[in-house]
Each structure stands twice: as structure tokens, then as C-alpha cells.
Amino acid sequence: MQIDVTFRHMEVSEPVRAYVAEKLERVKKYIDEPIDGQAFLSVEKKIRHKAVVTISAKGITIKASEETNDMYAAIDSVIDKIERQLKRYKEKLKKHKPASGKERQIQKTVFAADSIDLGAPEPTIIRSNSFPVKPMAVEEAVMQMDLLHKDFIVFTDSTTDEINVVYRRKDGNYGLIVPQSK
Structure with a gap:
């Protein structure tokens, strides 16, 4: 300290x-x-x-x-x-312990895109990570994002069991991306 x-x-x-x-x-x-x-x-x-x-x-x-x-x-x-x-x-x-539920595994891939002028046909994969997506409430996801100093966090909503994304907006507020099913 x-x-x-x-x-x-x-x-x-x-x-x-x-x-x-x-x-x-x-x-x-x-x-x-x-x-x-x-x-x-x-x-x-x-x-x-x-x-x-x-x-x-x-x-x-x-x-x-x-x-x-x-x-x-x-x-x-x-x-x-x-x-x-x-x-x-x-x-x-x-109080915001993750709810017991299914934990999903997702894959994160980072691509490198060469300039269009160079005529590169496809972007190349630079790095690939996989990590578990824990079920949690939106408030807990925001708190975890703040604690980890991240700009966004991917999580499974404990009530709907859907994968959501919480992100920090440029104005300091938070945004929530919820997938729509057809």
C-alpha cells in the first residue's frame, strides 16, 4: 500500500x-x-x-x-x-454473485487488415482467445466492467439466457446490446 x-x-x-x-x-x-x-x-x-x-x-x-x-x-x-x-x-x-446457470465459452479473434491499396484479399488472424461468458444481471455486468477497467463486457443475461454486451459510451453512460430473435 x-x-x-x-x-x-x-x-x-x-x-x-x-x-x-x-x-x-x-x-x-x-x-x-x-x-x-x-x-x-x-x-x-x-x-x-x-x-x-x-x-x-x-x-x-x-x-x-x-x-x-x-x-x-x-x-x-x-x-x-x-x-x-x-x-x-x-x-x-x-449480492451480485453470478447466478448458477449455464456458462458459455466464446471465441475472440483479432484480424489484421492490410491496406486496400496493397490488394490484400483477406484479413489475417493475429490472435485468438476463448473465455467463459458467465450468467449475470446487467447491473453486475456494469460493475464488473468498471472493476476491470474495460470498455465493454460480454455476458449471458441470467434472466433471458441470451448473450448481451454492455459498453461504455463516449458521453460516460452505458449502452446495452441485446440480440433480437426472429
Whole structure:
């Protein structure tokens, strides 16, 4: 875990920096991926101690802030908020377990097309992959796409048993491609 601690309007304190690092180690039990943590600690008007913590890992960013009369209490409170948010996120992931159903295998092929001016008759296959397509709900497919940082994901809809595609649009929204049967 990489942790950056920034002090504003207060002296740099190694014990406080170590305390933040120690407390942020607690979030590792919720996310096992590489985690980046940023803590901004500031004192305003000598009595308001403010802690703002941002955690980034595996496609999610969680931010929390707390303001109290004591810096250590502010750090404790903000870490508790982060932990609650991570627990909620983990429960959301558990609820979106793939439904037990048929898992399909699909083949992905990448073609190389030479220029039309060169007169190449057919595109050539560069790479071919096959991977399982798990049954899941549309919401879970969107969440998986976000977690994996992909622009699209192919999945089997758990309710209709059809292969669908969810993709990220240029405007930031999502699109869903559903096949039509004749």
C-alpha cells in the first residue's frame, strides 16, 4: 500500500504520519489489490482539525472527511467511515454473485487488415482467445466492467439466457446490446 500524507497549516509530524499509515493498514482486509491512499491533514483556526482520506484501488475510489477538536480523533473517525464504505461495497459485490446457470465459452479473434491499396484479399488472424461468458444481471455486468477497467463486457443475461454486451459510451453512460430473435 502506498500512502501519501499531506500536512496543511500544521507542522510535519512523523508520529501522526505513522498513525495514519497504521490505521490505513486496516482497510487491506477489505481489498487485496494494490491500494493508493492519500491523507490530507489540516488545522484551521487552531481548533478545527480536519482529516480527508482518499483510497483508490481496483477501479473504485472512496473518499471521506472528518472534522473534530483532536487530530487523532479525526483520523480515527475518517478511517471508520472508509471501513463502513468498503464493507458496504463488499456486501454489494457478494449480492451480485453470478447466478448458477449455464456458462458459455466464446471465441475472440483479432484480424489484421492490410491496406486496400496493397490488394490484400483477406484479413489475417493475429490472435485468438476463448473465455467463459458467465450468467449475470446487467447491473453486475456494469460493475464488473468498471472493476476491470474495460470498455465493454460480454455476458449471458441470467434472466433471458441470451448473450448481451454492455459498453461504455463516449458521453460516460452505458449502452446495452441485446440480440433480437426472429
